[in-house]
Amino acid sequence: MTKPSTETSVQFTVGKLDAGMAILLTEDHHLIEFPSLLLPQGVTSGSVVNISVTRNLSEEEIKMKEFWDLQEGIFESFGKDQPEPPMLRVRNITQTSLTLEWDQLVLHTAKLRSLDIYKNGTKLAQHHIPTDTNHIKLSGLEVDHEYEFYVVIKTTSGSLQSNKVTVRTHKMDNLTGIKVAFGTFEEPEPAVTELKELVERMNATWSDEVDADTTHLLAQLPGGPNYEKAMRYSIPIVKPDWLVQCDRNKKIQAALPYYIVNVSQNE
Secondary structure (H helix, E strand, C coil): CCCCCEEEEEEEEEEEECCCEEEEEECCCCEEEEEHHHCCCCCCCCCEEEEEEEECHHHHHHHHHHHHHHHHHHHHHHHCCCCCCCCEEEEEECCCCEEEEECCCCCCCCCEEEEEEEECCEECCCCCCCCCCCEEEECCCCCCCEEEEEEEEEECCEEEECCCEEEECCCCCCCCCCEEEECECCCHHHHHHHHHHHHHHCCCEECCCCCCCCCEEECCECCCHHHHHHHHCCCCEECCHHHHHHHHHCCCCCCHHHECCCCCCCC
16 A cells, blocks of 8 residues: 655745755745755746645655665675684694694684684784684693683674683603604615604604694704705704604603704704
């Protein structure tokens, strides 16, 4: 059913008139400006005109429906699915370091502005986390010490905090956190095969390539892709005897005496 229109008519006397605007005077002496192009032809100063204003309720209803349909569309596209809190876990632990990892962020239509790591309630301001990564390696931790970590992401839809994870770094006699890769050997076989078997007996891990969790690179000679990557990420590059002594003493050994080159490196 079409709603009726409502109309109001007011009488004016035309005052000043020019090509653009007319000054109209009401019966109670109020002045208004009115576009002269909307006045009837032949109107001059002193003419009396009646101006009617009609409210088009049916058209107003159509426009309001269009407006709310647009709002509903915007909500469905951008406001219905909010970002989800990140899920955090610890991937690898050693005596003085660990790797934190989180699931792929689910942001829906929001955009990520920043991602911050918190250790024992304090933001680690020195760490800049690229928005396209999902892990970080933290070093310089205390041996056999408990820590609590969580992640806070800031998005265009607000801030969200991850779950909290509590973890204790390893004691010196815990060798399971060791993860080695292999560099250049004078005779790779059977040396590398024997070292891999030793790693497995120690309940430690090894990989063919250096990655974020690598703790040491075993090598006899400098050079090679793994060597360059280990140098770039400040991973200790040690002689194979380092691993042998760790197993023999049942305790992780300092890397410095086993470096294959006489340069300063950070453990």
